[in-house]
């Protein structure tokens with residue numbers, strides 16, 4: 462079985478790499494910058510591809526002809542420390558986060574469409590509860606919330622548009638996880654999040670088309 466993961470050199474992306482290698486999959490691990498952690502894995506089942514999902518350039522490295530699973534994981538938060546408040550957020554920051562977190566997965570699916578069809582793949586788009594209007598009681602985070610909300614919409618359209626090819630799509634919330642993005646302040650560790658998300662992916666047929674699901678299997682209000 463073949464899986465491709467974006468943003469795979471650290472954090473949750475690297476967690477997915479560990480999981481699928483341990484379960485005997487062939488793993489295409491995509492990274493835009495350094496990949497020391499990937500090089501250290503020394504596995505014949507690991508294929509690295511240099512791919513910045515925020516750019517329109519061709520990925521560097523061999524891609525598989527057939528994919529059974531795509532995980533659109535790469536993402537950025539944007540300005541921290543109150544830099545996304547209503548007073549401080551700037552259009553450039555909003556556009557940059559939107560380009561990576563929402564347009565990135567569209568670029569990736571466009572580029573991989575024939576391989577996804579060949580493998581009748583599942584697609585997991587990693588959004589965030591912060592992209593849920595139903596869950597937003599604290600405001601702020603303009604760039605990140607908007608980009609992740611956009612991804613929920615994009616993900617649903619992918620689910621509808623690709624259904625006739627036998628491709629299933631789920632939108633995931635990983636939980637609040639201890640990674641660089643949260644400055645290691647999350648409530649759960651990477652292993653817990655990955656164990657939950659991979660379980661949801663395995664049971665993707667139990668969920669409605671393009672449904673927004675948290676790592677623990679609960680449905681995220683949108």
Ligand SMILES: NC(=O)c1ccc[n+]([C@@H]2O[C@H](COP(=O)([O-])OP(=O)(O)OC[C@H]3O[C@@H](n4cnc5c(N)ncnc54)[C@H](OP(=O)(O)O)[C@@H]3O)[C@@H](O)[C@H]2O)c1
Nearest residue numbers: 468472473493494513514515535536589637638640641642
């Ligand atoms: N951690 C959480 O609590 C949490 C909660 C909800 C959702 N999420 C989402 O989960 C995903 C993974 O987050 P994380 O916590 O693992 O974050 P992280 O530790 O900051 O890692 C982010 C990963 O995305 C990659 N990336 C960023 N921009 C990219 C681009 N333009 N092209 C390719 N790769 C790019 C980074 O690569 P570089 O090393 O090159 O920067 C890195 O590998 C993100 O989509 C995030 O929004 C995380």
